Amino acid sequence: MRNLLQLNTSLFSNGGRSSQLADTFAADWQAANPGSNVVVRDLATNPVPHLTGERFQAFLTKPEDRTKAQRREADVSDQLVAEIQAADVLVIGLPLYNYGVPSTLKAYFDHIARAGITFRYTANGPEGLLKGKKAYLFATRGGIHAGFPRDTQTNYVRDFLAFLGITDVEFIYAEGLAMGDAVAKPAFEKASLAAHRLASLVPENRLAA
Numbered sequence: 001m002r003n004l005l006q007l008n009t010s011l012f013s014n015g016g017r018s019s020q021l022a023d024t025f026a027a028d029w030q031a032a033n034p035g036s037n038v039v040v041r042d043l044a045t046n047p048v049p050h051l052t053g054e055r056f057q058a059f060l061t062k063p064e065d066r067t068k069a070q071r072r073e074a075d076v077s078d079q080l081v082a083e084i085q086a087a088d089v090l091v092i093g094l095p096l097y098n099y100g101v102p103s104t105l106k107a108y109f110d111h112i113a114r115a116g117i118t119f120r121y122t123a124n125g126p127e128g129l130l131k132g133k134k135a136y137l138f139a140t141r142g143g144i145h146a147g148f149p150r151d152t153q154t155n156y157v158r159d160f161l162a163f164l165g166i167t168d169v170e171f172i173y174a175e176g177l178a179m180g181d182a183v184a185k186p187a188f189e190k191a192s193l194a195a196h197r198l199a200s201l202v203p204e205n206r207l208a209a
């Protein structure tokens, strides 16, 4: 069975433009992959806690040595890690907020970066352990940034996912969404079409093997 994990990270939950694009992709993908499983995690309605020193220490402590409180904290991370480990396809609705990723997504990333579990250090540098996955990022922006040095979001997300071993990554941009209908409408429509097209390509080109 194929699994898709969808992360909606818009402040506006389902109403966010990035969530709408991720929803479009996931619905088509599920239709194109009968018997598949889609897990949706909405980080606005169900946020992951901010990483603290205590939580990080809980991750580092061996399971058998954890206190009750540390077990509770590590459980949150373990569940998120299990969810992404099980996913063949990762879909992220990725708004640009104040030149960065939503802080909820950063908190999520801080909970899935686990030494020895999702990455490990080797003599040749870090090695990501979440291999064989394909990620689609539906990036929505009020302005136009892709391809300019100020778009640090793209590189950050690409680098972080690669650090965990997710190197097959595709960004789909809907930009200029705050620049009036003449810019915003075609930009969003183009991204929606890409979501439909990419979702239906998946079984043929990516996952049939």
Ligand SMILES: Cc1cc2nc3c(=O)[nH]c(=O)nc-3n(C[C@H](O)[C@H](O)[C@H](O)COP(=O)(O)O)c2cc1C
Residues within 6 Å of the ligand: 010, 011, 012, 015, 016, 017, 018, 019, 093, 094, 095, 096, 097, 098, 099, 100, 140, 141, 142, 143, 144, 145, 177, 178
């Ligand atoms: C809090 C906040 C910060 C934003 N910061 C930026 C920004 O730095 N650059 C930009 O181009 N657009 C910015 N925008 C516009 C959003 O990127 C745009 O509304 C996009 O559609 C957000 O995705 P969403 O609809 O999925 O939430 C911001 C919007 C909000 C609400």
